[in-house]
Amino acid sequence: MTSPDPAFYHPAPRAQQFCSQCGHALSREIPPDDNRIRDLCHHCGAVHYQNPRNVVGVVPILGDRVLLCRRAIEPRYGKWTLPAGFMELGETTEQGAERENQEESGARIEIQSLLTVIDVPLVNQVHLYYLADVLGPDLAPGPETLEAAFFALDEIPWNELAFRTVSTTLEHYLQDRARGDFPTHHYAINLRFPD
CATH class of the missing domain: 3.90.79.10 (Nucleoside Triphosphate Pyrophosphohydrolase)
Structure with a gap:
């Protein structure tokens, strides 16, 4: 097996497109009782928080x-x-x-x-x-x-x-x-x- 090019490895993207709970598309908005834009799933209600x-x-x-x-x-x-x-x-x-x-x-x-x-x-x-x-x-x-x-x-x-x-x-x-x-x-x- 050959080694991959060193540029091949990248961390997972911070912004998500789909919910990791149910697989539906996410929207980016401020949830109720919050003050920051988050990735939200309107299908299952999950809020995907990103932290340092x-x-x-x-x-x-x-x-x-x-x-x-x-x-x-x-x-x-x-x-x-x-x-x-x-x-x-x-x-x-x-x-x-x-x-x-x-x-x-x-x-x-x-x-x-x-x-x-x-x-x-x-x-x-x-x-x-x-x-x-x-x-x-x-x-x-x-x-x-x-x-x-x-x-x-x-x-x-x-x-x-x-x-x-x-x-x-x-x-x-x-x-x-x-x-x-x-x-x-x-x-x-x-x-x-x-x-």
Whole structure:
């Protein structure tokens, strides 16, 4: 079996056309006692709410080096990122971050603390990154990663990073490391990462 083109994978569309309860066509309007446009089914009465998606990940540190993964999937194919991805049902944010790290880098880690919480309303997401100690140099990247590598802190490939949430999280880590204090940073990003 051949591998599909990396551009093949796309998340399910946010807007629905048909009701997942009964299969009838949906309309977009404000339901009674609500204040936002929703996908409504006039056949069975279902209201299809859309909520932000959580992206969870880690800032994996081994001594004075950070672990980054080069993406084998779109968006931002071939760019470097922190191990992260969408949280799954039935897991905590920390469990999701550990799972994403294992899937993308294969590194053994121990999570320390929550470093950043980033609201990204432009794409209806919230990103959470945990600071993590890497417990050894062995890596085993999964199929979503072209390669995983450790970078000295002064050699981070800033111009090749995939997302602003990654670059700002790394900036906070470097500033916190210089101070010797790692508080949780909560902020919003409203602009796309430049190409």
